[in-house]
Structure formats: structure tokens, C-alpha cells
Amino acid sequence: MIEIQDLSFTYQDEKKPALEGISLSLREGDFLGIIGPAGAGKTTLGRAISGIVPHHYKGDFYGSVTVGGMDTVDSSLIDISRLVGMVFQDVDSQIICPTVEDELLYGLENFGIGRDEIPERIGFALGKVGIPELRERSIGSLSGGQRQKVAIASVIALKPRVLVLDEPTGELDPQSSRQVFTLLRELNEEFGITIVVIEQKIMLLCEFARRLLVLNEGKAVHEGETRQVLSHAEDLENIGVNIPRVATLSRALSRKTGKEIPVCINLDEAEKTARGLMA
Amino acid sequence: MIELDKVCFAYPAQGPTVQDLSFRIGDGEFVAILGANGAGKTTTVRLIDGLIKPTSGRVIIDGTDTASSRVSDRARRVGFLFQNPDRQICKNTVREEILFGLETVRGEEGAEALGHRADEVLQEFGFTGEEEPFSLSRGQRQRVALASILAVEPSVLILDEPTTGLDYRECCHIMDQIRTMNREKNVTVIMVCHDMEIVLDYASRALVMSGGRLLDDGPVPEIFRNSALMERASILPPQMIGLSLRLGRGFEDADTPESMADAILRRKKEG
Numbered sequence: 001m002i003e004i005q006d007l008s009f010t011y012q013d014e015k016k017p018a019l020e021g022i023s024l025s026l027r028e029g030d031f032l033g034i035i036g037p038a039g040a041g042k043t044t045l046g047r048a049i050s051g052i053v054p055h056h057y058k059g060d061f062y063g064s065v066t067v068g069g070m071d072t073v074d075s076s077l078i079d080i081s082r083l084v085g086m087v088f089q090d091v092d093s094q095i096i097c098p099t100v101e102d103e104l105l106y107g108l109e110n111f112g113i114g115r116d117e118i119p120e121r122i123g124f125a126l127g128k129v130g131i132p133e134l135r136e137r138s139i140g141s142l143s144g145g146q147r148q149k150v151a152i153a154s155v156i157a158l159k160p161r162v163l164v165l166d167e168p169t170g171e172l173d174p175q176s177s178r179q180v181f182t183l184l185r186e187l188n189e190e191f192g193i194t195i196v197v198i199e200q201k202i203m204l205l206c207e208f209a210r211r212l213l214v215l216n217e218g219k220a221v222h223e224g225e226t227r228q229v230l231s232h233a234e235d236l237e238n239i240g241v242n243i244p245r246v247a248t249l250s251r252a253l254s255r256k257t258g259k260e261i262p263v264c265i266n267l268d269e270a271e272k273t274a275r276g277l278m279a
Numbered sequence: 280m281i282e283l284d285k286v287c288f289a290y291p292a293q294g295p296t297v298q299d300l301s302f303r304i305g306d307g308e309f310v311a312i313l314g315a316n317g318a319g320k321t322t323t324v325r326l327i328d329g330l331i332k333p334t335s336g337r338v339i340i341d342g343t344d345t346a347s348s349r350v351s352d353r354a355r356r357v358g359f360l361f362q363n364p365d366r367q368i369c370k371n372t373v374r375e376e377i378l379f380g381l382e383t384v385r386g387e388e389g390a391e392a393l394g395h396r397a398d399e400v401l402q403e404f405g406f407t408g409e410e411e412p413f414s415l416s417r418g419q420r421q422r423v424a425l426a427s428i429l430a431v432e433p434s435v436l437i438l439d440e441p442t443t444g445l446d447y448r449e450c451c452h453i454m455d456q457i458r459t460m461n462r463e464k465n466v467t468v469i470m471v472c473h474d475m476e477i478v479l480d481y482a483s484r485a486l487v488m489s490g491g492r493l494l495d496d497g498p499v500p501e502i503f504r505n506s507a508l509m510e511r512a513s514i515l516p517p518q519m520i521g522l523s524l525r526l527g528r529g530f531e532d533a534d535t536p537e538s539m540a541d542a543i544l545r546r547k548k549e550g
Contacts, residue, residue, distance in 0.1 A: 036446075037446040037447070037448055037449075038416045038417065038418055038445070038446045038449060039416060143316070145316070167444070170443060170444050171362075171443060171444070173315060173316045173473045174473055174514075174515060175315055175316070175513060176316065200445075200446055200447070203518075240446060240447055240448030241446075241447060242447035244518060245476065245517065245518040245519050245535075245536050246518050246522070246536075248536035249519070249522075249536040249539050249540055251536075252536050252537055252539075252540035253540045253543065253544070256540055256541075256544055257544065267518060267521050267522060267525070270518070270522050271522060271525050271526070274522070274526055274539075274543045275526075277543055277544070277547050278543060278546045278547050
């Protein structure tokens with residue numbers, strides 16, 4: 001679904017590349033989490049997958065990004081956006097209409113969706129995100145979590161095959177954050193939508209993402225299945241990426257026993273490891 | 280000393296957001312306020328800051344009721360770090376930003392003394408002063424906001440979700456700096472925070488709120504061990520506490536990965 005080959009990108013007027021030599025291959029229906037410290041290039045990579053780099057943000061672009069068989073450099077942003085939906089980090093910069101319904105309508109009309117199909121699409125998107133009752137509300141009266149859901153709804157109304165989200169839970173409390181990830185899982189499992197999510201909350205990624213990509217200073221540090229990436233705990237800590245306490249625990253146990261103890265990524269695994277050692 | 284005595288607060292045309300809130304926070308404490316969205320956490324810290332006044336009851340800071348104190352006196356005593364640094368930064372360089380707060384609150388000390396104080400803070404935070412705040416990363420901007428608050432030397436520091444939008448390293452950096460202020464200068468810290476691992480690492484006491492009321496108040500590791508309370512407040516306890524509860528007796532003190540590993544191996548040895 002997404003093929004990235006040796007991608008490097010330097011923003012216009014910048015000296016340092018934002019991305020350097022990134023290669024990534026995602027199949028349809030994958031669920032990828034991207035993590036890394038501030039300035040690692042996470043947002044730039046999200047922009048490259050959705051074509052905003054280099055179409056909107058100009059700069060030196062090397063290598064290739066192909067989404068659903070389309071080379072993003074050769075395709076128009078309109079064609080790419082029919083396939084890839086992006087939810088920006090700052091949802092308030094994404095939402096432009098005064099009411100929830102207008103916001104969804106705006107994208108659908110821009111895509112030339114037929115008038116007869118529009119009400120069903122709006123109903124589907126709001127229902128999926130779990131906010132049908134907010135349809136008539138003004139954007140200004142919504143909480144941060146609700147606005148986040150409106151931004152996601154307006155993108156899924158367009159039925160993308162790939163959904164890119166840039167820190168969608170940044171301003172949300174733990175419960176709302178889980179709700180957003182549960183929604184992503186449903187979209188992923190029910191409709192096979194490929195999910196790419198930039199996220200700092202490692203515990204959410206451990207629970208929901210099947211693959212992880214760790215970026216640092218524009219380069220890929222590790223990429224692979226979530227568990228396998230977390231087995232490189234030391235590298236992650238060295239670049240300032242948080243790892244779950246249960247993973248730190250399995251490392252401490254390995255060190256103290258002198259035996260190789262498999263990395264734990266959730267509480268169930270940690271309990272099993274502890275009981276196994278004590279038995 | 281901060282004292283809330285039977286405090287209620289209702290926004291106009293809404294039901295009460297906090298009800299019958301009574302507690303005391305002593306000088307130099309590091310307190311976290313926990314609870315789900317809508318529990319009344321932000322309203323509580325705004326009441327302490329005097330940004331809003333109680334509908335009934337009293338908020339007393341160092342013996343003075345916020346209902347009758349002057350804004351400038353309160354600003355001198357209580358510093359408030361918002362979730363989003365961009366809502367408080369307004370100047371073009373870090374030095375100007377720090378001086379701005381100082382001149383507003385401690386203007387009577389004169390330009391020379393304030394300039395000296397600004398330089399002290401710049402050094403403490405590792406800024407040259409010439410940086411443009413909006414060209415810095417979010418974590419750095421959060422540190423600029425913190426520096427300009429601490430420059431004034433408040434006795435109370437209020438943090439509303441101080442680590443939102445920061446990566447892990449930035450988060451540790453800013454929390455370590457706050458801990459240093461708390462320990463070395465005896466600054467009272469009151470923090471609203473959704474990250475329970477951070478609360479466990481830094482706070483020593485927690486107030487747990489739900490539906491505008493105080494559910495419980497106690498020392499940090501113990502409060503997380505109260506499963507019924509955590510459920511009522513919709514809080515998922517930190518991972519090591521969760522694990523120690525599952526493993527049962529003998530793991531009560533294991534609240535860090537290191538101490539947990541030791542407890543597991545001790546048990547293994549004992550068979």
C-alpha cells in the first residue's frame with residue numbers, strides 16, 4: 001500500500017534534511033505507529049505519505065514515495081487525497097467551518113460526492129466516530145476531544161484507504177485517547193484501512209499498533225513489529241523515547257538474572273513473566 | 280499555606296463544577312490533582328490561583344482570602360503554567376519575555392535589579408536570552424514560560440497538564456527542573472496531570488476528584504493502590520502499581536521497575 005524508497009527531504013531554506021534515507025513498506029491493512037523525539041521528522045514523514053510534501057511544502061526531495069501504486073511526486077494532491085486522509089496535529093487549523101455538519105459537507109462537496117450520497121456519508125462518519133448527536137453543534141461549543149473526533153469524522157467521510165494521523169491524542173485525557181485508538185482499530189479491522197499514526201504515548205502504541213517506526217534526527221532507528229522494536233529498549237532510551245515500565249522491568253530482570261528475558265509490552269505479559277520466574 | 284474551606288463554584292447558567300471542597304496544602308508540598316475530564320481539576324487550580332472566585336466558601340493563601348486580595352499580590356505568590364505555552368508567551372526574545380513578567384509583578388524593584396534577576400534565570404535555564412520563543416520547539420517554549428514564571432519567585436507553582444505535547448525527554452527535563460525548585464526553594468507545586476507514571480515519579484500527595492467533589496486525599500503510592508478508588512475516579516494506576524496489586528503480598532513497596540525486579544527475584548530465591 002505504501003512503498004517508501006530511500007526518501008530524503010530538506011525543506012526550502014533549511015540546511016539540515018528533515019528526513020534522510022527512509023525506506024518503509026506497508027501492506028494494505030497495516031497499523032503503524034511512528035514515535036521519536038521532537039524534531040525527528042515524524043510530521044514530515046506523515047506529510048510525505050499524504051503528498052503534502054512535496055506538493056505543498058517545497059524542498060529537495062530524493063527517493064520515492066508510492067501510495068496505492070501512485071508515485072506521490074507525479075500524482076496531483078487531489079488524486080492522492082482520494083486515497084490518503086490526513087488528520088493534522090493542530091485540529092483547529094484543520095477545521096474551517098462553523099458547524100460539525102458543514103465541516104463534513106465541505107470535504108464531501110470538494111470531492112464531488114453526489115448529493116444523494118452525502119447524507120449517508122455524513123451519518124456513517126459521525127456514527128462511526130460516535131458523535132451523531134453533535135451533528136448540528138457549533139465547533140466553538142465543543143471540547144478538545146470532540147473537535148478531534150470531528151476532524152477524524154470529516155476525513156473518514158471521504159472513505160480513504162490510508163489514514164495518517166499526527167499526534168491525535170496530544171490534548172486528550174487517557175480515556176478519550178483510548179477511545180480514539182479503539183476507533184482506529186475498528187476502522188483498521190472492519191474496513192481494512194491502513195493506519196499510520198504519529199504518537200508519543202508509548203503504552204497506546206504497545207496496545208494498538210502492530211508495527212513501530214522509531215525516528216531520530218530524520219533517520220529510521222528501528223522499524224518492525226512492535227514487540228521486536230521494543231526489544232531494543234536501550235537504543236530507544238538513548239534517543240529519549242519512552243518505553244513502558246513493564247519493558248524496563250523485563251530489562252532489569254534480564255540484567256539481574258544474567259538470562260535473556262523476553263521483553264514485556266503489557267501488564268499481562270509482565271505478570272506471566274513474574275509468575276514464571278517465581279514458580 | 281493554601282486552605283480551601285467548603286468551596287463551591289458554579290459557572291453562570293451551569294450546575295456546580297466543584298462542590299464542598301475542603302483541603303489544606305502546606306508550604307513545599309508536591310501535590311497532584313487527579314480525575315477524569317470534567318472532574319473539576321482545572322476549576323480547582325483556577326480557584327487557588329484566584330482567576331475565579333468561589334460562589335461560596337473561602338480560598339485562603341498565606342492567610343489572605345482570594346476574594347479580597349489584589350491581583351498583583353496573588354501574581355507575586357502564585358505562578359500558573361498553562362498547558363499551552365503559546366497562550367502565555369508574548370515577547371520576541373526569551374529575555375524580554377522573562378523581563379515582562381518581572382516588570383509587571385516586581386516593577387518597584389527597578390530596572391537594574393530586575394535585569395540582574397532575568398540574567399540569573401536565563402543562566403539557570405540555559406538560555407542566552409536572545410532566542411526567539413516561536414522558533415524554539417514546544418518543549419523549549421514550555422521552558423521559556425516556566426522560566427518567566429519562576430523569575431518572579433512565586434511561593435506556589437500551579438501546573439495544568441505541563442507535559443502535553445512534549446516528547447519524553449523534554450517532559451523529564453521540565454519535570455526535573457520543577458522538582459529542583461520544589462526541593463531547593465521550597466516552592467509548593469500543585470499539578471493537574473493525566474500521566475500517572477509522572478505523578479508516581481514526582482508527586483508525593485494526590486487529591487482525587489470526581490464530579491466536582493474530592494473523593495480522596497493521600498500519599499501517592501498508597502492512593503494508587505486503592506483499586507476501588509481508582510475505578511470510581513476512572514484512573515488507570517501506573518504499571519508497576521498495577522502489577523504489584525496483581526502479584527499480591529510481598530510486593531507492596533515495588534513501585535519502580537528496579538524495586539519490582541528485586542522483589543520478584545527475592546521471592547524466587549525464597550521459593
